Amino acid sequence: MKSIKLLALALITAGTLVVLPGSGKVDDKQAVTQAVEKLRKAMIDPDKATLEALAANDLSYGHSNGNIEDKAAFVEALVSGASDFKSIDLTDQSVTVVDNTAMVRHKLSGETNNKGVAGQVKLGVLLVWVKQKGDWKLLARQAVKI
Template identity: 65%
Template sequence: MKRLLLFPVVCLLLQFSYAQSRDEAAVTQAVENLRKAMVDGDKAALEKVSDDKLSYGHSNGNLEDKATFVGNIVSGKSDFVKIDLSGQTITIVGNTAIVRHVLDAETNDGGKPGTVHLRVLLVWAKEGGQWKLLARQAVKEPVK
């Protein structure tokens, strides 16, 4: 009898684990889509991956909404030549994903070459089966 009761519990745990890993894979892909769209300056891809209520925070304290974020990338005002992400973690709670990583990038903002090394927090919301970037906040890496 105990074995019969244990079987449904194990099945539920396996199903939850599978769903969690499937969502983690989808969020990982969404982060990659965002990274690529930022490097390419791809307006359609940036708009597709961003939530309409996006709050995009820069390490200097500037905040942008979706239109400003997309416009600054597409115009080259904020130009990422190369973006490397490392140390990424993903935590999923319901239809929300919290992503943290380190971002190292080569930039050419307004034609001025530079580099950035940031810690980034992304908040993704699942809408209609798609993960959309809802919020982003970057901070400068502490000097050691």
Template identity: 50%
Template sequence: MIKKIIFTLSFLMIIFVSAQKKNDTEAVTEAAEKLRLAMISGEKPALESLILPELTYGHSGGHIDDAKEFVEKLVSKKSDFVTIEITNQNVQIVGNTAIVRHHFYATTADAGKAPGDVTLDILLVWAKVKNSWKLLARQAVKSEKKK
């Protein structure tokens, strides 16, 4: 009888952990989509709600923004994303951390300049804070072509 109870409890824990991981994957995917939309809109409250104060945001050219600089550039339209398309996204949950990789294709109008195109591969690191996911780090590398 004890063996059956232990087996049943173990089975239920496995199901619970699997369901939690799936829920976290969905929540990270939703947070990444909210970030994409906030980067296009440049809305300060939306941007700030998705990031941690310790954010380190690496650009493909080598410059690294902190949280304040990241938000300021988007709000001021110094970095102005007209469109952002995300493809080939992969989300991996490791404890309270999520690793997200995707291909990023965007049209830009930075500081009022003529539209440009940017094609990047992105690594995002999200941290679970209480019940929400916040962006902790981002690194971009130039990509040859749209995938």
């Protein structure tokens, strides 16, 4: 009887070990999804510390008009109000994690008030996130008008 209990425990343990490696991907997808949501909120209500914490030092942030910003310019544009999002809605989002890199694609629609001029945006966006010291950081972003 004791050997059956030990065998059952061994099988349960082995089954758990088989499941655990895959569960990291699910956790990473959830963590990336949460990072995207933090970024969305920080772009609507800009906070310098939050934006800097979410962005990798080597950030390359591409706008749909061809303008490309580094981390400092990206943060400054939002904090100063030069780039002012009143709302951002994300749809059709997909997240793919490969090792310490994640690709996020979504459609972004929103209302802006850049430099005091009201507008609307509809974009297709690709975000590239990298895991650095346990945190997901935005490394690159490119948007196209749709």
